[in-house]
Amino acid sequence: MGGTAVTHLEHGVACKQGRARDAVLRPIDGRDELALCETPGGAAGRANALLKRVLVRLGPIDSVSIEHVRALVLGDREQLLFRLNALSFGPSMDVAAMCPNAECGEPLDIDVDLDVLADAASQQDDTSAAPVARLDGRAFAIRPLTGGDLECVAALAAEDPDAAAARLVETCVGEPARSGDGRLRAAVAEGLVAFDRRAETIVHATCPNCGAQAPLLVDAGALVLDRMAGKRRLLREVHIIARAYHWPEADILALPLERRRAYLDLVQDTELEE
Numbered sequence: 001m002g003g004t005a006v007t008h009l010e011h012g013v014a015c016k017q018g019r020a021r022d023a024v025l026r027p028i029d030g031r032d033e034l035a036l037c038e039t040p041g042g043a044a045g046r047a048n049a050l051l052k053r054v055l056v057r058l059g060p061i062d063s064v065s066i067e068h069v070r071a072l073v074l075g076d077r078e079q080l081l082f083r084l085n086a087l088s089f090g091p092s093m094d095v096a097a098m099c100p101n102a103e104c105g106e107p108l109d110i111d112v113d114l115d116v117l118a119d120a121a122s123q124q125d126d127t128s129a130a131p132v133a134r135l136d137g138r139a140f141a142i143r144p145l146t147g148g149d150l151e152c153v154a155a156l157a158a159e160d161p162d163a164a165a166a167r168l169v170e171t172c173v174g175e176p177a178r179s180g181d182g183r184l185r186a187a188v189a190e191g192l193v194a195f196d197r198r199a200e201t202i203v204h205a206t207c208p209n210c211g212a213q214a215p216l217l218v219d220a221g222a223l224v225l226d227r228m229a230g231k232r233r234l235l236r237e238v239h240i241i242a243r244a245y246h247w248p249e250a251d252i253l254a255l256p257l258e259r260r261r262a263y264l265d266l267v268q269d270t271e272l273e274e
């Protein structure tokens with residue numbers, strides 16, 4: 001933790017030299033947390049805003065814009081959010097779930113290795129194949145979904161998830177017709193995952209109580225956003241460190257998270273000793 005991390009994206013974004021695929025991230029600091037507290041909108045928009053802040057470089061692009069971030073396909077975005085989480089908070093994270101066996105219902109504590117999730121499926125670099133969906137023996141081109149698409153349907157998804165899913169199918173197919181057709185939807189979903197294999201991340205766990213397999217869909221954006229401090233906690237942490245060390249607010253906010261937390265622990269340990 002502390003330095004930057006390079007992640008090789010499966011798809012990347014278009015740039016003058018071809019595709020920009022090597023992403024350099026820096027860890028989250030208090031300035032990012034404060035900015036995110038003041039960013040309106042849903043999780044998709046906030047995760048995009050966070051990535052824009054922490055992406056130091058994307059291939060030859062050294063000034064990454066929000067449009068570059070919005071152009072990332074879902075799998076690339078998941079990869080970056082898992083890596084950012086590991087870089088900022090450490091590589092292992094406990095995720096709470098429930099046993100899917102209705103007769104058991106045991107709460108599960110699943111230990112997730114974030115770096116493994118950021119690396120998964122990278123053994124094969126296959127960006128040449130264009131995404132297609134197949135229905136009734138006919139193949140047609142589809143456009144892969146991006147972080148920008150998620151941001152566009154976020155408000156609709158909060159009210160009507162089904163309408164948001166239909167809107168995303170329209171986005172992929174490029175026409176409004178037949179988006180309510182369940183078979184078309186399934187064909188598009190299959191085509192998307194074949195092209196963008198990391199678009200959905202499923203972690204497999206076994207219930208220690210009944211032995212049931214518990215496949216858990218994890219959302220990389222939600223995991224990292226949940227670990228960031230809200231405004232009240234952030235200002236409290238800054239207050240405690242400022243009172244002990246007399247450092248300016250801006251300097252404390254600029255500390256990488258793990259350093260800020262380490263100073264906080266030291267201050268609190270010292271207070272206990274006194």
Ligand SMILES: [Zn+2]
Pocket residue numbers: 099100101104105106207208209210211212
């Ligand atoms: Zn169980």
